[in-house]
Amino acid sequence: MKFISYSNTTFKKTEYYQQLPEEERNIFDVLSSVFHFKVNNYVLENLIDWDAVPNDPIYKLIFPRKEMLSAVDFETLKMLYRSGLDNKTLIPFIQRVKRKMYPEVKQTDTSIPKMNGERIRGMYSNFGTIVSLFPDPMSRTCHSYCSYCFRWIMFNDKEAQQNSSYKDPNEPVAFLREHPEITDVLFTGADPLVLNAKILQKYIDPILDIESVKVIRISSKSLGWWPFRFTTDKDADELLKLFRYIQSRGKHLNFCAHFTHVRELENEEVKKAITRIRETGTVIRCQGPLVEGINDTPEDWSNLWNAQIALGMVPYYMFIEADHNSESCFRIPLAKALQIFQEAQKKTTGLARTVRGPVFMNDLHRTLLDGVITINDERFFVLKSLQAPPDIEGEGKIKLIPFDEHTKDAGNLIELFKEEKDIVNSNVLML
Ligand code: SF4
Structure with missing residues (x-):
């Protein structure tokens, strides 16, 4: 198979774009102006189940989703697109939204040699x-x-x-x-x-x-x-x-x-x-x-x-x-x-x-979410440091943080494994 790559503009010329439900086309137009998009012919032809779009997992793995932007930014961008403004007028707003979305990647003192x-x-x-x-x-x-x-x-x-x-x-x-x-x-x-x-x-x-x-x-x-x-x-x-x-x-x-x-x-x-x-x-x-x-x-x-x-x-x-x-x-x-x-x-x-697994990635501290335990009727997530930056000396340590069924966040893992406090005063227990 010969490699053919599609960007956000060339993808719009394909039959796949034409076949997308209208709502998905709108989402694609708005989101691909802010976020990255690239797909190749193998993925389009072999991996995506187009009958299952928009719920197909590989489609979701490639195509940006509405939830990637705040509802306000998404609706504003959509409105601007619909108003027929030319790209030149749209670009400053797109850039502003884009800058807000720049990912922040953590570094420690030792991470840049x-x-x-x-x-x-x-x-x-x-x-x-x-x-x-x-x-x-x-x-x-x-x-x-x-x-x-x-x-x-x-x-x-x-x-x-x-x-x-x-x-x-x-x-x-x-x-x-x-x-x-x-x-x-x-x-x-x-x-x-x-x-x-x-x-x-x-x-x-x-x-x-x-x-x-x-x-x-x-x-x-x-x-x-x-x-x-x-x-x-x-x-x-x-x-x-x-x-x-x-x-x-x-x-x-x-x-x-x-x-x-x-x-x-x-x-x-x-x-x-x-x-x-x-x-x-x-x-x-x-x-x-x-x-x-x-x-x-x-x-x-x-x-x-x-x-x-x-x-x-x-x-x-x-x-x-x-x-x-x-x-x-x-x-x-x-x-x-x-x-x-x-x-x-x-x-x-x-x-x-x-x-x-599940292991936190990209926090410069590889931490395993190892289980949940109950102490004195309180539930805790058990976190274990698998690898840590050399200055932290955290490897092998175990910490507990309060259990919360809905949380997506374990806090700052670098700081957590630096701490030597116990549970009495801190909500964090080191074993
Ligand atoms: S996760 Fe890896 S393969 Fe996927 S876009 Fe990022 S760098 Fe590329």
């Missing part, structure tokens, strides 16, 4: 043994965009891309040599696998020379959004050769595959792609967020994990959605998330117990 007092561009160090790398070409785009993505401002903002990525493949080398405690390097983006194999190799090669780096991780949703990347794309064989080469250099290669719904795993092309990757010796570990209206039942997750196991992959993380949308429309309440995880585990093969 420095050398000689200078920040190293495109490198993030969340935990003691791993760094994330953002080479410039990898941070630009993906094969399709997920509606819940919190990295969306990067997609069209060249300045933001340049400020948070690096161009020279050797840029991270000196830092990594000075920090032999860092054993894992994660290439991330947007999606690193939109790049051709040659450019990927240019960025990965200098890292392979560093003895103390033992694990190369590549984070990608390409198996879900474009499995042809590993089967019929021009450089598919070259990419798989690169996977073999990384391992021949003595590194473990971990493919962090992002899947949201079992449908992404059901067609023959993705199965073929998974087989080809596994034949290189690469381990595919799967992760994805729990998202309102897309995968928010225990069956969604048991089906997903069972399919991953059947295809030889390792279920790894069920994330609590990052909640960077200021209307919180993608995150579900924590109590419900926990119940979905626990119920889903009961329905899966024991082999799927490798998965940790």
